[in-house]
Amino acid sequence: MANVIFKNITKTFDDVTAVEDFSLEVKDKEFLVLLGPSGCGKTTTMRIVAGLEQANSGKVLIDNNDVTGLAPKERDIAMVFQSYALYPHMTVFQNIEYPLKIKNIPKEKRRDQVNKTVQKVQLEGLLKRLPKQLSGGQQQRVALARAIIRNPKVFLMDEPLSNLDAKLRVEMRAKLKNLQNELGITTIYVTHDQVEAMTLADRVVIMNNAKISQVSSPKEIYNNPKNLFVAGFVGSPPMNFMQGEIKNNKFFNNYISEDNIQISDRNSVILGVRPEDINVAQEGNIKGEVYSFELTGDSTYVTVKLGDDLIIAKTESDYKTSIGSPIALSLNKNKIYFFDTKSENRIIE
Amino acid sequence: MWKNNFKKPIVFLSIVFALIYTLFPFLYMVSVSFKVKKEIFAMPPKYFNFDPTLTHYWFTFFNQIPFFKFMINSFIITSVSTIFALILGTLAGYSLARFRYPGTLKYHLAFWILSTRMMPPIVVVIPLFLFFSYFNLVNTKLALIIAYTAFNIPFVTWMMRSFFLDIPKELEESAMVDGDTRMGSFRRIILPLAKPGLAATSIFCLILSWNEFLFAVILTETEISNTVTFAIALGVSQYQANWGYMAASATISVIPIIIFAFIVQKHLVRGLSFGAMKG
Numbered sequence: 001m002a003n004v005i006f007k008n009i010t011k012t013f014d015d016v017t018a019v020e021d022f023s024l025e026v027k028d029k030e031f032l033v034l035l036g037p038s039g040c041g042k043t044t045t046m047r048i049v050a051g052l053e054q055a056n057s058g059k060v061l062i063d064n065n066d067v068t069g070l071a072p073k074e075r076d077i078a079m080v081f082q083s084y085a086l087y088p089h090m091t092v093f094q095n096i097e098y099p100l101k102i103k104n105i106p107k108e109k110r111r112d113q114v115n116k117t118v119q120k121v122q123l124e125g126l127l128k129r130l131p132k133q134l135s136g137g138q139q140q141r142v143a144l145a146r147a148i149i150r151n152p153k154v155f156l157m158d159e160p161l162s163n164l165d166a167k168l169r170v171e172m173r174a175k176l177k178n179l180q181n182e183l184g185i186t187t188i189y190v191t192h193d194q195v196e197a198m199t200l201a202d203r204v205v206i207m208n209n210a211k212i213s214q215v216s217s218p219k220e221i222y223n224n225p226k227n228l229f230v231a232g233f234v235g236s237p238p239m240n241f242m243q244g245e246i247k248n249n250k251f252f253n254n255y256i257s258e259d260n261i262q263i264s265d266r267n268s269v270i271l272g273v274r275p276e277d278i279n280v281a282q283e284g285n286i287k288g289e290v291y292s293f294e295l296t297g298d299s300t301y302v303t304v305k306l307g308d309d310l311i312i313a314k315t316e317s318d319y320k321t322s323i324g325s326p327i328a329l330s331l332n333k334n335k336i337y338f339f340d341t342k343s344e345n346r347i348i349e
Numbered sequence: 350m351w352k353n354n355f356k357k358p359i360v361f362l363s364i365v366f367a368l369i370y371t372l373f374p375f376l377y378m379v380s381v382s383f384k385v386k387k388e389i390f391a392m393p394p395k396y397f398n399f400d401p402t403l404t405h406y407w408f409t410f411f412n413q414i415p416f417f418k419f420m421i422n423s424f425i426i427t428s429v430s431t432i433f434a435l436i437l438g439t440l441a442g443y444s445l446a447r448f449r450y451p452g453t454l455k456y457h458l459a460f461w462i463l464s465t466r467m468m469p470p471i472v473v474v475i476p477l478f479l480f481f482s483y484f485n486l487v488n489t490k491l492a493l494i495i496a497y498t499a500f501n502i503p504f505v506t507w508m509m510r511s512f513f514l515d516i517p518k519e520l521e522e523s524a525m526v527d528g529d530t531r532m533g534s535f536r537r538i539i540l541p542l543a544k545p546g547l548a549a550t551s552i553f554c555l556i557l558s559w560n561e562f563l564f565a566v567i568l569t570e571t572e573i574s575n576t577v578t579f580a581i582a583l584g585v586s587q588y589q590a591n592w593g594y595m596a597a598s599a600t601i602s603v604i605p606i607i608i609f610a611f612i613v614q615k616h617l618v619r620g621l622s623f624g625a626m627k628g
Contacts, residue, residue, distance in 0.1 A: 050522075050526055052522050052525070071530070071531075072522075072525040072526045073525060073526075073527075073528045073529060073530060077526060078526065078527070079526045081519045081522070081523055083517060083519050085517065085519035085520050085522070085523035087520060087523075087524075088542065089541045089542055099527040099528050102528045102529050102533065103528060146527065150527075
């Protein structure tokens with residue numbers, strides 16, 4: 001239906017730069033997730049697409065039309081807010097009907113369309129209630145219905161699931177993905193929850209300090225992080241980092257030494273390795289002591305103390321140990337990453 | 350338990366005291382309006398055990414003072430100025446609650462608007478008189494409408510600003526994304542939610558304008574523009590004070606405000622917009 005193009009968008013609030021030189025193309029029918037810590041500029045970026053904020057410089061194109069200076073209503077977009085923003089004085093029916101009513105669509109047609117939309121999100125029988133008489137999940141679905149009733153060019157979703165409880169969130173996540181696929185509407189989705197981002201997205205945009213850190217598929221983001229920030233932000237528990245030195249194809253610090261590193265000599269590098277790529281064994285080249293261990297059901301996370309560093313390793317759920325006992329670790333050689341200490345970019349040679 | 354057993358009577362007694370304190374003068378005014386002159390001055394005062402008379406009401410409506418005309422003047426001046434002040438103040442309050450202003454301008458603007466209410470009205474009454482006489486507006490209803498509107502705007506602005514701040518701004522943002530204009534979302538979404546605020550504010554404005562006396566005395570001269578407060582004050586003359594007349598006319602003048610308060614009473618109960626946003 002429509003693509004969205006950002007061309008060098010910059011937005012500042014007084015002295016604070018919220019978005020800096022943001023350029024990106026969201027493809028037609030794509031589910032794009034903006035992921036980042038709070039204050040990274042992801043919500044501002046979305047609000048610029050909606051027309052609720054005006055960028056200081058740069059352009060936004062929807063369906064190849066420049067919409068930079070246009071009012072929100074002229075952009076043919078729909079948005080779901082974190083708070084749902086249901087109109088409290090209107091019934092569910094009136095809420096969902098509102099976008100059509102403004103367009104002066106005849107009453108009969110409005111009713112038909114509301115009924116059709118309501119079926120898609122399973123809200124039948126609740127049409128006469130006021131928003132405050134609904135549960136959180138129901139309110140969320142009303143907001144969704146109000147967004148999809150118009151068949152907009154672009155969907156914008158600002159952390160729509162963050163007010164739901166954990167179980168409902170998983171349920172709605174699947175529902176959202178399914179609905180987006182069915183409707184085939186280009187979607188931009190903002191979240192700080194990496195699980196949501198990884199599960200929903202066709203592509204993830206990771207933002208940090210007003211800038212894009214990396215744009216890739218979820219798999220690529222996880223397996224090939226471009227820099228220290230992305231590597232540390234995605235994954236739970238997060239990637240382990242250890243500072244050290246590389247000399248003669250060997251990485252080493254006080255506790256670890258790894259041979260056969262295909263990187264030229266450097267005085268200061270950061271080694272990164274994910275918990276699942278660390279093997280826990282009786283014998284291994286890294287020796288430490290157990291700091292704590294947590295059973296999560298299908299696996300156990302062991303926190304190991306190496307000097308001043310704490311390293312988390314993932315192992316089987318039936319692994320037994322006790323706090324303070326000695327432990328040995330070995331790293332999966334194919335799955336370790338090196339980052340430059342200064343630029344924090346990944347070193348690939 | 351201790352808390353509950355003691356709290357209830359204390360709260361109850363406080364309310365009774367507050368009611369007596371505020372309602373006694375009102376009750377006394379009404380009772381005086383039904384007493385003959387001798388009983389008005391009776392010592393000890395007679396609160397209920399007197400022979401009611403309608404003389405003063407008769408006098409109010411059918412002597413030389415065109416009391417009805419004054420009532421109508423007050424009606425026009427109060428309602429028009431309240432409507433003007435509500436329109437201008439509501440828009441100003443919305444602007445202060447929602448829009449971005451450069452630097453600290455918003456704070457200064459809001460404070461400046463409020464500061465116009467900080468001086469005693471008598472300070473401005475002479476300049477206002479000169480100003481109105483320059484434009485030939487002395488002794489017109491328009492003069493009082495302008496003066497009361499100006500006096501009510503800061504109040505409306507601040508009241509409505511705080512009501513608008515209570516309404517989440519996502520609501521009108523959502524409305525605008527849904528295809529509405531800024532004004533449309535203001536009219537269809539924000540104003541209905543601010544109804545309790547509008548009701549409360551309009552009552553205050555009405556009372557303030559209806560009861561105003563100083564400007565009314567100085568800016569008006571004849572029955573073309575004289576207000577009901579002026580009419581009540583006519584009971585005091587060089588040689589006597591006609592308490593019966595003043596009590597009767599004051600009692601009548603209170604009635605419209607009470608009626609209006611009853612009409613908007615149900616809107617005064619806030620809470621419609623609360624709790625609807627959270628999941």
